[in-house]
Amino acid sequence: MNKSMLMLLCSALAIQSSVAADTSVTSAPTSKPLMNKALAANPLLAASTLAYEYPAFDQIRNEHYAPAFAEGMRLHLAEINAIANNTAKPTFDNTVVALERAGQSLNRVSTIFFNQIATNTNPTLESLSTDLAPKLSAHQDVILMNAKLFKRINAIISQRDKLKLDAESNRLLDRYYTDFVRAGAKLSDSDKAKLKAINAQLASLGTKFSQNVLKETNASAVIVEHKEQLKGLSEGEINTAAAAAKAKGLDGKYLIPLMNTSGQPYLSSLEDRAVRQRLQEASVNRGSHGGDFDNRDTALQLARLRAERAQLLGYPNYAAYGLEDETAKTTTAVNKMLSELAPAAVANAKNEAAELQKIIDANHGDFKLAAWDWAYYTEQLRTAKYAFDDTQLRPYFELDSVLQNGVFFAAHQLYGISFKERKDLPVYHPSVRVFEVFDADGKSMALFIADMYARDSKRGGAWMNSYVEQSTLFNKKPVIANHLNIPQPPKGEPTLLTADEVKTAFHEFGHALHGLFSQVHYPRFSGTNVPRDFVEYPSQVNEMWATWPEVLKNYAKHYKTGEVIPQALVDKITASNKFNQGFATTEYLAASLLDQRWHQLTPAQIPSDAIAFEKAVLKEAGVDFAPVPPRYRSTYFSHIFGGGYSAGYYAYLWSEVLDADTVEWFKENGGLTRKNGDWFRQQLLSRGGSIDPMESFRNFRGRDPKIDPLLLRRGLK
Numbered sequence: 001m002n003k004s005m006l007m008l009l010c011s012a013l014a015i016q017s018s019v020a021a022d023t024s025v026t027s028a029p030t031s032k033p034l035m036n037k038a039l040a041a042n043p044l045l046a047a048s049t050l051a052y053e054y055p056a057f058d059q060i061r062n063e064h065y066a067p068a069f070a071e072g073m074r075l076h077l078a079e080i081n082a083i084a085n086n087t088a089k090p091t092f093d094n095t096v097v098a099l100e101r102a103g104q105s106l107n108r109v110s111t112i113f114f115n116q117i118a119t120n121t122n123p124t125l126e127s128l129s130t131d132l133a134p135k136l137s138a139h140q141d142v143i144l145m146n147a148k149l150f151k152r153i154n155a156i157i158s159q160r161d162k163l164k165l166d167a168e169s170n171r172l173l174d175r176y177y178t179d180f181v182r183a184g185a186k187l188s189d190s191d192k193a194k195l196k197a198i199n200a201q202l203a204s205l206g207t208k209f210s211q212n213v214l215k216e217t218n219a220s221a222v223i224v225e226h227k228e229q230l231k232g233l234s235e236g237e238i239n240t241a242a243a244a245a246k247a248k249g250l251d252g253k254y255l256i257p258l259m260n261t262s263g264q265p266y267l268s269s270l271e272d273r274a275v276r277q278r279l280q281e282a283s284v285n286r287g288s289h290g291g292d293f294d295n296r297d298t299a300l301q302l303a304r305l306r307a308e309r310a311q312l313l314g315y316p317n318y319a320a321y322g323l324e325d326e327t328a329k330t331t332t333a334v335n336k337m338l339s340e341l342a343p344a345a346v347a348n349a350k351n352e353a354a355e356l357q358k359i360i361d362a363n364h365g366d367f368k369l370a371a372w373d374w375a376y377y378t379e380q381l382r383t384a385k386y387a388f389d390d391t392q393l394r395p396y397f398e399l400d401s402v403l404q405n406g407v408f409f410a411a412h413q414l415y416g417i418s419f420k421e422r423k424d425l426p427v428y429h430p431s432v433r434v435f436e437v438f439d440a441d442g443k444s445m446a447l448f449i450a451d452m453y454a455r456d457s458k459r460g461g462a463w464m465n466s467y468v469e470q471s472t473l474f475n476k477k478p479v480i481a482n483h484l485n486i487p488q489p490p491k492g493e494p495t496l497l498t499a500d501e502v503k504t505a506f507h508e509f510g511h512a513l514h515g516l517f518s519q520v521h522y523p524r525f526s527g528t529n530v531p532r533d534f535v536e537y538p539s540q541v542n543e544m545w546a547t548w549p550e551v552l553k554n555y556a557k558h559y560k561t562g563e564v565i566p567q568a569l570v571d572k573i574t575a576s577n578k579f580n581q582g583f584a585t586t587e588y589l590a591a592s593l594l595d596q597r598w599h600q601l602t603p604a605q606i607p608s609d610a611i612a613f614e615k616a617v618l619k620e621a622g623v624d625f626a627p628v629p630p631r632y633r634s635t636y637f638s639h640i641f642g643g644g645y646s647a648g649y650y651a652y653l654w655s656e657v658l659d660a661d662t663v664e665w666f667k668e669n670g671g672l673t674r675k676n677g678d679w680f681r682q683q684l685l686s687r688g689g690s691i692d693p694m695e696s697f698r699n700f701r702g703r704d705p706k707i708d709p710l711l712l713r714r715g716l717k
């Protein structure tokens, strides 16, 4: 599998974590109760009566959200005030646990809403989202800057030695204290007011940035006039492009939609260099060429406000603030990793470029390798070196088989869990599937939602989120969803995945396992509620099973003949694993460096031209190699400006250190066995954030992580 699959957008996951975690949120309290007939009938305001409290998607309508948010915020605030104004002396139960219990209605409506705007949005929800962002931010501030509440938490902290709390409760106490301090609880009243104003602006701008990216990506799809310009694509891909054009009223033409990243999938097969150039340029110019969805100013404003926010809270810059709460802890640690790896990665990419140039020259191309040529000639080089290409693999990667005989099968071998489709539960889009998950002992344990196809109403990328989080406090079992963006084939044709898409399916299911196996008391620590630079670790580990021979042979069967993928082809895939790593690592590091530089600025250092700044950063960091643009450019880098990875995009590589070391552990211990799976589940996956994540790693691995397996894997050693 040639391309690295590390950088998958998990924005919904981040939204989910932040909402479910501290959640709090309200505009000004409404004085009179809003409960009336309409509210009583609002499906978002009561726990769903369906199994596992699975959302009643068939009953939820656009008009239910706004009143449910208003009522949810009102109820939450009433609960918060009752805790803050309690005349009884502060105890862990009447304060910290009470906070953890508060806001369930709001949490429910937020969870469903933010999942729906990511997966199945419409203009009404987008406009509501714009309206809600500052209100939710203000609601959160009202709670986290509540002086009485903070005083109670302080009082409990000061007597903690006498409380004899269990370890998870102790951690919860710390977590709430930290959340309050980081949200400005210690600031003066005037600084609190400033912070609230900044938070509201940031919330609105972040929403605007994401909405612009989605609209701009849809608007930037490339339209091709003639079929011969699509030479190199398969008949099925051409049919898909024709159908996509037709759906937009462009009968007889062809439409190539854009994916999130700078690189676009069809660049590897389109023979027409001019079309490749158009596709690449449409992609990298997103958000920076004027028009309604230009994001240059939005990015600048977000960077400036974040810098101001960090200074107000006593940090030199936003990254310092953000990283303090991650396992990396400091900008020094992150800068060190990025700057140490960049030169070797770029040197590898330049060697790869030289090989590609040789092919161009041998074919009398008479041009210099450009960004839009990279994937195309890499595919040729791979064919020459390893004698296979992606089109040979796809007939073996039929979606349902990948999911059930691959992803589910690997989980069954490792953890003993099994899956049964539930067609009785309502879905928000006809292509969405729901599975009930059963534990090794046959007991029902969770629901898993598989939402695999791309559509205009869905954000790009791939991510996991939870609809219901496991906790014993609320006696809840998880409802977890995975989202991919696989192009919908024309009617009647099979969905054949690329090697990258297969790997993505395994990756996202790794996140899902983190949620499904959660075994914690407090929802604050459930599943993926761990530091951002740790959360990509279990998902990356799960990628290893995509090419594990026993798994591969179980799912990779030719969709027409049922023939198992030939061993010779499997061997070639394995042999090509390190192929094109210079490119993959460089484009990733370039994006990570952009993220850090944007967020290590003081307010006075904010530039006036986003694109010029980006250029200067890449040059100064030594990653300005034109054939390899950053995986995301600033104006469509939703992870950092729209989602939850601001100053955190480095997290994928940071997590990969743990991943590569864990892959070694599985290999040392016999690979795909129940014994290995159960140990990983028990020591790591089930713990969520209930213990220090690095401690759970050490419990699992028996020592600190080593970086060597990562360096070897990426050809950096």
Ligand SMILES: [Zn+2]
Pocket (backbone or CB within 6 Å): 008, 009, 010, 507, 508, 511, 536, 539
């Ligand atoms: Zn991920």
